[in-house]
Amino acid sequence: MTKTLSPAEENYLKAIYKTGERLNGANAGTNALAAELQTTPASVTDMIKRLSEKNLVFYEKYKGSSLTLEGSALAKSLIRRHRIWEVFLFEKLRYGWEEVHDIAEQLEHVHSPDLIDRLDVLLGRPRFDPHGDPIPDAEGNFTQRELILLSEMSCGASGTVAGVDEHTPIFLRQLDALKIKLHSALKIIDRFEFDGSMQILIDGLRETSVSEKIGRNLFILPVLAG
Amino acid sequence: MTKTLSPAEENYLKAIYKTGERLNGANAGTNALAAELQTTPASVTDMIKRLSEKNLVFYEKYKGSSLTLEGSALAKSLIRRHRIWEVFLFEKLRYGWEEVHDIAEQLEHVHSPDLIDRLDVLLGRPRFDPHGDPIPDAEGNFTQRELILLSEMSCGASGTVAGVDEHTPIFLRQLDALKIKLHSALKIIDRFEFDGSMQILIDGLRETSVSEKIGRNLFILPVLAG
C-alpha cells in the first residue's frame, strides 16, 4: 500500500508540510513551494499534479495544495528520519549543529523498513533533534511544549534554551561563539529599550548582551521563579 | 577537481572495478557489466561513453572498458564507503551479515567530505567488513592476506573463518544455522571422497559435516600446527 517515493517526491511532501505549517494549515501556494524547494513554479505545478495522481496531495488549479492523510503521514515519517539522522550525526559523529542538516537531507532518503527504528534505539529514543525540534514518534506524534521567545521574556525571568527559529549555519555559529547551546540556562539581567537588546546570564557563568534579532530566534522553556 | 557523481555513475564504476578484478585486470565487456548491473547492454554502452567523456574509464568500441586512475580511485572510495557502512549496520545496529549489503548500497551514495572518516573512527578503524572483505584505507590500499578455501584444507589442519566467496543471503543464513561465523575456529576432522564433504569441528565445540559447495565458498586463515 505505501509506495516507495523518489527523493524528489519526498522533498516535495516535506516542503508542502512545512509550508502548510508555516501558513497554519492553509494551502501551500506554488510560488511559496518553489521558493522552499529552490526550483521554479512551473516545476512545482508539474510535480504537484503527479503527487495528486498518487493521492498524496489535494490539488485544485490556482488554489494551491495540501497533504492528504497519506501524504501527511509520509511527510512526518520523513521529518522523523531527518531528525533522527541529525541526532546520530551530532551525538555519535560529533558534528556541529550547523553541519548536520545537509547530511541528514541525504540520509533521510535511504529506504529500509527498520533502519530508523534501530537508529532510534541506538540513540536512546531522543525526542528532540540537535536544534531542539521535536522528533515525531513512529505514529507521527510530536512532543508539544510551551515555549516562548527570548525576546518576550521579562527582566529577572529564567529559562533554558529549547530551540532555534532560524536554522542557518551563520546564526548557529554565532550562538556557538556566544557559548549559547541547546539546554543552556539563561537569565534576563536587563533589557534595553533603545535597540531591543538584552543583557543575559548564560549557565550562571557568563554575562553577555544579545541583539533583539537573536532574541527573536531563540525559543526558551521558561523556568518558574522559585 | 573530483566531480560529484550520480548514484548510477557510481554504480557503474563499482561494476567495472569488480568485473575487471574478476577478470584479473582484463577489460570488462559490455554484456558482463550489464549482467552485473542488472540492466541492458545498450544502457551500458551509453553510460560507458559518458564516463569515458569524464575520463573515468578507458573505452574503445567493441573492446570493453577499464578504469582510469581517477576512476579506480573513485571506485575504491565507493567500496570503502560501502564496507564501512556495512560494519556500522552490523556492529552498531545489530543487523545480520545477510542484511547489510542492500542498505549499504543506498548509504554509500551519500556525499559528505568527512562522514566516512568520522564513521571509521566511531567504528575503531575496522579493516574488514562483516563478510571478511577488506576495507581499503583512505588512500585505497587493501589489507592483503593469504587465505585458502576450506575445501583445500587437509585432514587435521586448522584455521579461522576469514571470509566468504558467495555473499548471497541464502548462503549466509545457512552458515548462521550451522553456527559458522566470521572468526570461527575450524579444524578438519575428516574428508570424504564420495561427495567431497568434510567433517569439521567449530570453535572446538560442535562437530558437523559440510558439503563441498560450502567448502568452496569459505575462506580460511590457516593456523600453523603447534
Add this chain to the structure above:
DNA sequence: AAATAAATTTAGACGAGTCTAAATTTTCGT
C-alpha cells in the same frame, strides 16, 4: 574462408524531473 553465433553498438523512444517563455487566472488597488 565462409557461415553462423555471440557480443556490441546504434537508432529511436520513453519517463522523471527540470527549465524558460508565453498564456492564463486570480487578486488588489483605486
Add this chain to the structure above:
DNA sequence: ACGAAAATTTAGACTCGTCTAAATTTATTT
C-alpha cells in the same frame, strides 16, 4: 468594477538513465 500586478499554469524543450529492436562488428565453428 476595471486595469495592473502577482500568482499560476501551459507549452515546448532539455538532460539523465533507461529500454527494445535493428544493425554492425567480432569470435567461433566447420
